Amino acid sequence: MADRAAKDALYAAFGSIAKALGNGHRAEIVDVLAQGERSVDALSREVEQSVANTSQHLQVLARAGLVRTRRDGTSVRYRLASDDVASLWEELRGVAATHLAEVEVLATGYLGDRSEIEQISAAELAERLAYGSVTVLDVRPRSEYLAAHIRGARPAPLDEMADVAETIPAGAEVVAYCRGPYCVYADDAVRLLHARGIAARRLATGLPEWRRAGYPVAVAG
Amino acid sequence: MADRAAKDALYAAFGSIAKALGNGHRAEIVDVLAQGERSVDALSREVEQSVANTSQHLQVLARAGLVRTRRDGTSVRYRLASDDVASLWEELRGVAATHLAEVEVLATGYLGDRSEIEQISAAELAERLAYGSVTVLDVRPRSEYLAAHIRGARPAPLDEMADVAETIPAGAEVVAYCRGPYCVYADDAVRLLHARGIAARRLATGLPEWRRAGYPVAVAG
DNA sequence: AGTTTATTCAAGATATCACTTGATCTAGCT
DNA sequence: AGCTAGATCAAGTGATATCTTGAATAAACT
Numbered sequence: 001m002a003d004r005a006a007k008d009a010l011y012a013a014f015g016s017i018a019k020a021l022g023n024g025h026r027a028e029i030v031d032v033l034a035q036g037e038r039s040v041d042a043l044s045r046e047v048e049q050s051v052a053n054t055s056q057h058l059q060v061l062a063r064a065g066l067v068r069t070r071r072d073g074t075s076v077r078y079r080l081a082s083d084d085v086a087s088l089w090e091e092l093r094g095v096a097a098t099h100l101a102e103v104e105v106l107a108t109g110y111l112g113d114r115s116e117i118e119q120i121s122a123a124e125l126a127e128r129l130a131y132g133s134v135t136v137l138d139v140r141p142r143s144e145y146l147a148a149h150i151r152g153a154r155p156a157p158l159d160e161m162a163d164v165a166e167t168i169p170a171g172a173e174v175v176a177y178c179r180g181p182y183c184v185y186a187d188d189a190v191r192l193l194h195a196r197g198i199a200a201r202r203l204a205t206g207l208p209e210w211r212r213a214g215y216p217v218a219v220a221g
Numbered sequence: 222m223a224d225r226a227a228k229d230a231l232y233a234a235f236g237s238i239a240k241a242l243g244n245g246h247r248a249e250i251v252d253v254l255a256q257g258e259r260s261v262d263a264l265s266r267e268v269e270q271s272v273a274n275t276s277q278h279l280q281v282l283a284r285a286g287l288v289r290t291r292r293d294g295t296s297v298r299y300r301l302a303s304d305d306v307a308s309l310w311e312e313l314r315g316v317a318a319t320h321l322a323e324v325e326v327l328a329t330g331y332l333g334d335r336s337e338i339e340q341i342s343a344a345e346l347a348e349r350l351a352y353g354s355v356t357v358l359d360v361r362p363r364s365e366y367l368a369a370h371i372r373g374a375r376p377a378p379l380d381e382m383a384d385v386a387e388t389i390p391a392g393a394e395v396v397a398y399c400r401g402p403y404c405v406y407a408d409d410a411v412r413l414l415h416a417r418g419i420a421a422r423r424l425a426t427g428l429p430e431w432r433r434a435g436y437p438v439a440v441a442g
Numbered sequence: 443a444g445t446t447t448a449t450t451c452a453a454g455a456t457a458t459c460a461c462t463t464g465a466t467c468t469a470g471c472t
Numbered sequence: 473a474g475c476t477a478g479a480t481c482a483a484g485t486g487a488t489a490t491c492t493t494g495a496a497t498a499a500a501c502t
Contacts, residue, residue, distance in 0.1 A: 003331065017320075024233030025232070052462075064320075065320030074476085076478075098305060106230050260449095272448080274492080278490095294500070
């Protein structure tokens with residue numbers, strides 16, 4: 001057996017990656033950054049933490065090599081170091097959902113009762129988009145739609161959903177999506193559309209997962 | 222925005238999975254368990270920790286849903302909760318290798334200089350096995366070979382390697398593999414075979430990765 | 443039923459983590 | 473050159489982790 005101290009150091013390094021993700025606020029930061037880069041200030045507002053605390057969490061992630069920075073004018077913008085990090089986060093979330101019973105309870109506590117929210121997989125949506133007719137609504141903030149969206153999707157931020165609903169022809173099949181499987185926007189959109197008698201489902205995942213799976217994405221208008 | 226406390230609790234649950242892997246000793250335990258189930262006692266010897274400490278680490282992993290137990294006679298045997306956990310560990314290790322420069326340094330410190338150790342990918346080995354001629358040596362302890370091995374591989378524990386080497390015909394192409402990309406046995410085997418003038422490479426990964434990738438595995442004799 | 447053996451529990455010491463507060467830095471403005 | 477907004481640093485506090493030691497369990501043997 002080779003040197004135990006060297007082996008410990010190597011495994012400690014592997015562990016340090018997990019440790020960086022092993023905090024709820026940092027996990028949420030990674031989840032937000034999977035949507036695209038953010039300034040410290042914007043991020044701190046999004047995760048509802050102090051700027052100093054957010055900065056320190058970002059530095060923990062940076063030391064683990066999970067995020068990178070660039071300066072943009074007066075602000076520093078953080079982004080995930082690569083798609084690998086987003087994939088790791090996705091897998092971590094999946095293992096949590098599969099193996100930790102409390103996740104389902106907590107998800108219900110956060111998102112509300114989802115039993116009425118029908119889901120559609122990315123694979124099925126891709127097929128419908130290619131061969132069928134389906135109205136896809138991007139219910140994220142407009143800035144995120146502009147940065148990237150599912151090819152063929154319409155922008156439909158939640159606060160404009162009432163107007164958008166007016167334009168949907170009777171009998172149309174609607175799919176709403178947002179940031180990821182635990183993003184509330186798509187659930188809220190489906191509820192809102194259902195209340196107007198529109199058949200709507202939500203994409204089971206979100207845009208980052210769609211993009212990483214290799215399905216078509218469009219940028220800007 | 223929905224209830225912040227509920228959101229925090231949900232992300233904290235995701236983080237708890239990472240936290241469970243966020244310790245070098247627990248990471249090593251998961252790595253060992255990816256080879257197959259182990260008793261607390263056997264595991265504690267393998268990771269060179271006290272039984273009490275190993276037991277406590279295992280309970281942390283169990284609370285995170287990453288391992289399960291079953292009783293076997295006088296001992297309790299732990300195993301990974303599912304292949305998902307092994308995949309998560311594999312991805313974590315991969316992100317560490319890609320994004321944390323120190324991993325390469327630490328790996329060299331543990332495994333020694335690998336510049337002379339030629340590697341072969343699982344895909345290439347699978348092809349060689351199917352269409353070409355290659356001698357595959359499983360250099361893990363015999364008990365692990367018996368539990369599962371690459372279909373067509375010969376058992377060749379390191380301490381029997383000298384004998385095995387005698388039986389390898391001149392000009393043969395040899396591939397050694399063991400537990401994973403950071404397992405020393407395969408590196409040592411390649412060095413030993415090289416010293417005898419035998420052309421040998423190591424599989425870049427190990428048996429668990431081979432199996433999870435869907436390549437053929439055999440059990441027992 | 444008593445004994446053995448493997449495992450777990452409980453308590454305590456030390457180190458690390460998370461968050462706050464207030465000060466400091468720094469690049470980009472005027 | 474000085475100012476400003478955004479970001480980081482430094483120090484301090486309470487909470488959480490890690491490991492040790494010795495005792496307590498509990499299932500499987502005789």
